[in-house]
Amino acid sequence: MDEEYTLVKYDNAGNEVYSIKLGEDVAEGDYYAAYGIAYSKEHGVILSSNQGIATYDEEKGFTTIIDLNSKYTGSNFEVTRGYNGDIFVTGYTDEGRIVGTLDFDAKDIGHKSEVFSNNNYYTFFGGNGYDIYCTDDTAIYGYDLKSDKLVKLLDYVDSDLSITYNLNNAVAVSDTELVALVPDFDYNFTLTRLTKVPADQVKDRQIITLAGAYIDYNVRQAAVKFNKDNDDYKIKFVDYSTYNTEDDYDAGVKRFNLDIASGNVADIMAFDLESPVESYINKGLFLDVAPYFSSDPDIADAKYIDNIMDAFKTGDKMYQVVPYFEIATVACKASLVKGQDLLTMEDYKNIIEAKGIKKANAFGMTLRKDMLDYGVAFAGPDYIDWSNKTCNFNSDEFVELMEFMKDFPEEYQEDDYMDYDTVYRSDEALFNQTSLYGFDSFKRLRYVVFGEDVSFIGFPGSHYTSVIYPGARLCISAQSKNADGAWKFIKYFLSEEFQDSLDWDFPIRESSYEKMKAKAMEPEYYEDENGNKVESKEYYYVGDKEVEIPVLTQADVDQVDALVKNSHYVMSYNMNVSNIISEEASAFFSGQKSAKEVCDIIQSRLSIYINENS
Incomplete structure (x- = not known):
């Protein structure tokens, strides 16, 4: 009505x-x-x-x-x-x-x-x-x-x-x-x-500038809390997203990176996946905060998830603090892979052929450029080594990846639509590129998207089952005159109070992670009109069918936990690298050049770019 x-x-x-x-x-x-x-x-x-x-x-x-x-x-x-x-x-x-x-x-x-x-x-x-x-x-x-x-x-x-x-x-x-x-x-x-x-009635405090092309909710809320609680320092944002326009949604990122390259930097910088953090680390732009971890009594005794912390270290130095994270991987029905936890490119091809579906449909509705970006991002350090200023885009693996991507669409057509909630259940699509942002995010993947046991198998051509997707990357400028104040702000993200409050990402603090894991197996309750405690059921519609989503089992939680603990490399994305690959790959996809010829050109261009920007 x-x-x-x-x-x-x-x-x-x-x-x-x-x-x-x-x-x-x-x-x-x-x-x-x-x-x-x-x-x-x-x-x-x-x-x-x-x-x-x-x-x-x-x-x-x-x-x-x-x-x-x-x-x-x-x-x-x-x-x-x-x-x-x-x-x-x-x-x-x-x-x-x-x-x-x-x-x-x-x-x-x-x-x-x-x-x-x-x-x-x-x-x-x-x-x-x-x-x-x-x-x-x-x-x-x-x-x-x-x-x-x-x-x-x-x-x-x-x-x-x-x-x-x-x-x-x-x-x-x-x-x-x-x-x-x-x-x-x-x-x-x-x-x-x-x-x-x-102005003359405002208490004088040291200003700590915090800049980012996108400053997320958690960082904004933490800044408000810090400013309320602190008499000596005040966080002030430099929000580069204000430079974005309808014609260029990346204008803020470009301006942010340009200012950093020219030395116009804030005390604290908040980065997302699209910023070339590794390049900036190589240039010595950030302060090593490892000494704070060992000397600050508020966090010195805290334990963190070792493999995640290690992934963001540069040798024995810590130039970035990543307080929360996701895990990116590819999932499929467990029955498809019979216990394998990492598929080779040949394995992918064989499964697609055995199922008799088009390669373009195997990953649901995913465009060629996105697939190519995922291929590089999931490869961790295999294609780019920023610290040694080398790259490996003329390898047999990258040539094979390029050839695999040829059958994916450049853009969607009207008849390409697929119902995300049913295509994996019906085997119209097989492989789901996904990010787990906490244990509860596994529920929908397991009980809605696939409707049966799932396996995590890595992206085609990758040597890793999963990679780490950083939630926020916080760095202190090596030039900052307020480094101690900046650290006072950043360390809040590592506190038990903040880490326990996370709902939508994995916390890096071990005790908070364990609490999240235990909570994922507990039913939720509400109080009815008679004051009785009643278990709350969760439902989701798959097509026109209502599906109950159960509380996670110990086996479910153990599977996600194993994925987290076996993730050692950071998802790697660089907008300029992506653009160079896309520009040159078009000659292969249009049939003008072979994959090997294109990969040689990409190797040449990116070798120059990496040397100039490392």
């Missing part, structure tokens, strides 16, 4: 003045959905919906201002009353984001702003001071209509607010005072007054 919307007016005593059902004039087969409401003395109530924007006056009734069935088709708009009485229209059209004022006479969107990023999601609210206000997942801004400028008024982290998303309920008392529903670390909301503090 479609939702019904009603416009209701009450007087100041709470008495209903009128009640009008909305959407009654919608064409047959269509529906009505309300998006926003605003009020203007001149125009009455302004409503935005999936049908467009309309006004309602008690004497005149409804008047359509913008009809989305004839103008801005397919768009969705919300309306917000600004400080000076302007009604702002915000939303998306075929041309991207739109923020503008509603022109009632022209029945169109009038002044359209040029300053709002298409890449960012904003929530708008009104109040006094600026023409209109908005929030994103990092800050609150004021917008000046005349100058078309967006001014940052409040940074969540700088203001010690544990907010990692848009504030949806706020109003401006003035341009220096806001009232909002603000969450704490446990998502309990409090009606809070936010007041700008004069």
Whole structure:
């Protein structure tokens, strides 16, 4: 049944003045959905919906201002009353984001702003001071209509607010005072007054800069906690994701890497998989934090998962701290491989042929470029040795990998669609490239995706059953003048408090890892209306069939544990390396050159690149 919307007016005593059902004039087969409401003395109530924007006056009734069935088709708009009485229209059209004022006479969107990023999601609210206000997942801004400028008024982290998303309920008392529903670390909301503090009243603390092309939720929350608890230091973000554009989603990564290469570095750098951390280590850009591990009394006695810690060491030095991680591997039905835990390229080919399916379908819906990237990423140090400035892309193994990838699609066609939840059960697809981000993530793989026992078998051409996918990589600049303060922040990620709080990644602290393992085998309970403790069941739909997902067994947990403890190499991805391989591989995939010729060219180009960037 479609939702019904009603416009209701009450007087100041709470008495209903009128009640009008909305959407009654919608064409047959269509529906009505309300998006926003605003009020203007001149125009009455302004409503935005999936049908467009309309006004309602008690004497005149409804008047359509913008009809989305004839103008801005397919768009969705919300309306917000600004400080000076302007009604702002915000939303998306075929041309991207739109923020503008509603022109009632022209029945169109009038002044359209040029300053709002298409890449960012904003929530708008009104109040006094600026023409209109908005929030994103990092800050609150004021917008000046005349100058078309967006001014940052409040940074969540700088203001010690544990907010990692848009504030949806706020109003401006003035341009220096806001009232909002603000969450704490446990998502309990409090009606809070936010007041700008004069600069001369702010306590002077040492600023520790933390930069990243993407700064994840855990790091942001830890920074807020650190800033609240610390009287000597304050974390300040340099967020390079603000450089991303609709035309270049990697602009932030590129700018971040360029600044690092030119020596413009923060005290702490947070990296993801796409950053060339090994190259930076070779250049001596990071501080060795191994001495802190042995001398800091807060963590000196803690035990960590040895093979994971060792994987991120450079010799006996520790230039990066990785507090949580995933394990990347390829899974298949155990019945396919009869006990093997690492398939050769020939094994893969034989199984695909025996099953009588197309190679292009064997890994589900996976494009050729992605498969090639996985092939390099899963190879660990086999293709690139950054420390010795060597590479091995003209090897027989890489030539064979290139030839294996030829049958995978360059792009999807309409008839390529596969139902992810059923294709592995039905053997329409065989091999699932996956990441385990905790013991519970194995549930869906085992009991939903495959529906039977699974084996982990490594990627085609790889010598390793699995590789380590770092959650966050935190490095301290060798140039930092606040190294001790930076360490005080980073060591929190190794604490029992933080490690025990992890739900979506494996913790690196051994005791926290063991707790996660034990919890994975415990049923969850809820309290019914009579106060009785009832076991909570978990279900998932596979096609039209409801499947119960049981609590993990000891055997399930042992299988995941063995995978974690036998992972020794870090997943390796470098955007520039990937681009060079893709550029040259196209000549083979189009039939212009042999795989060997292409691999020789790749070897030559990457040898130069690695020497110049190590």
